[in-house]
Amino acid sequence: MAISSPGLGSGLDVNSIISSLMAIEERPLTLLNQKEAEVQANISAMGSLKSALSSLQSSLTALGEEDTFRATSTQSSDSAVFTATSSSTATSANYAVTVNRLAQAHKVGSTAFADTATFGGAAGDEMILTVDSKTFTLDLSTAQTLSQIQSTINAELNTTGVTAGLITGDSGQQTLTLTASDTGYDNRVQLSYGGAINASTFNFSMLNRDSDDVLLATEAELDASVTIDGVPVTRSSNSITDAVAGLTLNLKTEGSASVTINADSSSATGAMNTFVASLNDVLNQVKSISSSGTGNSSVMRSIEFQLSSIMNAGQTGLGSYSYLSQLGVTTKEGGGMTFDSSKLSTAMTDDIEGVISFFSDTSKGFDVRMDGMLDSFLQSGGVIDSIVNGAKSEVTTITRNRSLMEQRLISTEARLRSQFESLDTLMSSMQTTSSYLTSQLESIANLTLNKS
Numbered sequence: 001m002a003i004s005s006p007g008l009g010s011g012l013d014v015n016s017i018i019s020s021l022m023a024i025e026e027r028p029l030t031l032l033n034q035k036e037a038e039v040q041a042n043i044s045a046m047g048s049l050k051s052a053l054s055s056l057q058s059s060l061t062a063l064g065e066e067d068t069f070r071a072t073s074t075q076s077s078d079s080a081v082f083t084a085t086s087s088s089t090a091t092s093a094n095y096a097v098t099v100n101r102l103a104q105a106h107k108v109g110s111t112a113f114a115d116t117a118t119f120g121g122a123a124g125d126e127m128i129l130t131v132d133s134k135t136f137t138l139d140l141s142t143a144q145t146l147s148q149i150q151s152t153i154n155a156e157l158n159t160t161g162v163t164a165g166l167i168t169g170d171s172g173q174q175t176l177t178l179t180a181s182d183t184g185y186d187n188r189v190q191l192s193y194g195g196a197i198n199a200s201t202f203n204f205s206m207l208n209r210d211s212d213d214v215l216l217a218t219e220a221e222l223d224a225s226v227t228i229d230g231v232p233v234t235r236s237s238n239s240i241t242d243a244v245a246g247l248t249l250n251l252k253t254e255g256s257a258s259v260t261i262n263a264d265s266s267s268a269t270g271a272m273n274t275f276v277a278s279l280n281d282v283l284n285q286v287k288s289i290s291s292s293g294t295g296n297s298s299v300m301r302s303i304e305f306q307l308s309s310i311m312n313a314g315q316t317g318l319g320s321y322s323y324l325s326q327l328g329v330t331t332k333e334g335g336g337m338t339f340d341s342s343k344l345s346t347a348m349t350d351d352i353e354g355v356i357s358f359f360s361d362t363s364k365g366f367d368v369r370m371d372g373m374l375d376s377f378l379q380s381g382g383v384i385d386s387i388v389n390g391a392k393s394e395v396t397t398i399t400r401n402r403s404l405m406e407q408r409l410i411s412t413e414a415r416l417r418s419q420f421e422s423l424d425t426l427m428s429s430m431q432t433t434s435s436y437l438t439s440q441l442e443s444i445a446n447l448t449l450n451k452s
């Protein structure tokens with residue numbers, strides 16, 4: 001007789017008993033899950049540490065570049081006249097600058113013609129546009145109106161950069177204009193002709209005017225003209241980059257102003273702040289991993305030891321500075337590093353070459369030594385990768401074992417339920433027999449009483 005409800009035949013709380021028994025059986029699975037959580041935490045921690053070490057390594061790039069320490073800043077006394085920027089090759093100085101004339105893009109215009117007027121029409125008729133070394137030939141063997149000429153010049157085949165415009169005046173007549181794409185005399189529009197077409201056909205003349213609205217006297221005046229500390233400078237562009245080494249002047253309007261170039265330690269300070277912040281991040285990560293017990297303690301100790309060794313090691317033969325502490329980086333109370341930017345600024349003023357050598361010397365500079373140490377941990381297949389790969393292999397093993405264990409638990413629960421079902425059936429049968437026997441004994445007892 002099958003029992004459909006566990007415990008019905010025996011009167012036992014079978015589901016509760018089986019749950020308790022299975023809880024005992026599942027303890028190894030619980031331990032396995034806990035182990036996986038620990039391994040996954042280790043993988044995550046090592047991933048974060050690797051990212052922090054990579055950021056620290058990246059922060060070394062700026063410290064190893066001379067431009068970081070040779071950076072300069074500029075200031076124009078009147079940005080309406082010109083603005084200025086400077087590079088690391090500039091020298092601290094002050095210059096008086098007078099902008100006499102701005103560079104202009106060359107523009108010419110033709111005589112006014114009726115919109116029906118045509119030009120050319122014979123074999124060999126042509127107009128040639130030349131800008132610097134680029135040319136474009138306008139074929140006029142078939143007669144064209146000014147409107148058609150404009151469209152042809154503005155076509156993609158024209159690589160000179162010259163654009164054509166068409167102006168219709170009050171009289172209804174049209175003027176063809178040609179404008180160069182770049183400023184200056186060297187980028188002026190030069191015209192030549194062929195066939196029956198010649199200079200008098202269109203009678204082009206310069207349209208450029210100065211700040212007083214007076215036509216320029218010559219094409220040479222298309223160039224910008226400035227005076228720097230009394231020295232005349234003429235350039236084709238309003239951005240003058242080669243008059244003073246490392247200084248760029250962006251001309252805005254005619255007038256006078258001064259430009260001041262100063263050494264700028266902000267780039268170096270910013271680079272050092274980034275380095276110290278990245279270093280502290282690594283140290284915090286190592287401390288966290290060590291205290292949580294999720295990582296390889298010997299590797300954490302190795303990272304701390306090697307960082308400390310490089311940070312505190314002295315180096316000779318590179319100038320005035322042997323220790324990072326001389327440049328403002330010291331250990332702070334409670335752990336980690338701190339940076340005093342004033343020490344770095346002073347060091348750069350006293351011996352900038354020594355500061356640069358301290359970081360960037362290719363054989364024993366700070367950057368080289370720190371980068372090499374970090375690379376041993378970060379390189380593909382290195383220490384951290386080995387730890388992570390080992391942990392991932394452990395997760396794979398745990399996953400496989402858990403699957404086997406879960407299958408075994410399913411079988412165990414099924415076996416227990418089958419056993420309790422058999423017990424239920426047996427006890428139900430026994431209870432039936434007991435009831436029958438009790439009934440029979442009562443009947444016998446009643447017969448005995450009746451005979452008495």
